[in-house]
Amino acid sequence: MSAQDAAILDAIDRCLVIATQNGLPLVARPYHQLAEAIGIAPEEVMARLTRLLESGVIRRIGAVPNHYAIGYTANGMSVWDVPDERIDELGVRVGGLDFVTHCYHRPRRLPEWPYNLFAMVHGGSRTEVLTKVMAIAEIIGTDYRSHDVLFSTAILKKTGMRMAVRRDD
Known part of the structure; x- marks a missing residue:
């Protein structure tokens, strides 16, 4: 702030x-x-x-579910190398899928990191996540040059910026 x-x-x-x-x-x-x-x-x-x-003082009001507690024990960030001129259109289509919880554009870090479209997928197993990622691949069609899936290996506590409590509050 x-x-x-x-x-x-x-x-x-x-x-x-x-x-x-x-x-x-x-x-x-x-x-x-x-x-x-x-x-x-x-x-x-x-x-x-x-x-x-x-x-803009606060960015959002929303639920932050514990995916593990509701049965989603496999979490995969699918990353895609798509043409920059199609990123907005493809992002809207992928982000509109009911099984994609986060979808956003990130800059490439060439030559090591060619991916610019990220889509988070949760499932009860890695097989379920990979099946959902293949559904994303069908939607993107021939517009992706490469992709990968990065599976979570640890649960991280997600917190945003916090306002400090003053002594006079």
């Missing part, structure tokens, strides 16, 4: 960001629980989060 972004946050915004940066409460009405904890109306919680999201 830049100094300019920090300047637009009032005390309630700061409390809200700090209260949600580790995730929303796992209850039926999380915005209501946050509202009660902060001392504002649930509608104000939702309006403030919407404003913070639209202004």
Whole structure:
């Protein structure tokens, strides 16, 4: 967050960001629980989060599932070398698949790394992941020069940037 972004946050915004940066409460009405904890109306919680999201102060509000806990024990990042002029079109098509959880464009690092399209696939087994990757290959067709699948070997804790709690908060 830049100094300019920090300047637009009032005390309630700061409390809200700090209260949600580790995730929303796992209850039926999380915005209501946050509202009660902060001392504002649930509608104000939702309006403030919407404003913070639209202004770019926060990037997203979403679920981060534990893939292992829901049965997806094989996780493969498929990487593709596709023509740069087709990356947007192919990215939209691949990213629209129901089994692709992340799809994005990354720069090549030639000569060692020719891949520029990344698509994350989860499955119950490596065979399932590879089957899904072949479905991606069918969609991309002859537009890929090479591809690979990088399977996860460890579970890493995913956290984003955190706002520091000041002593006066």
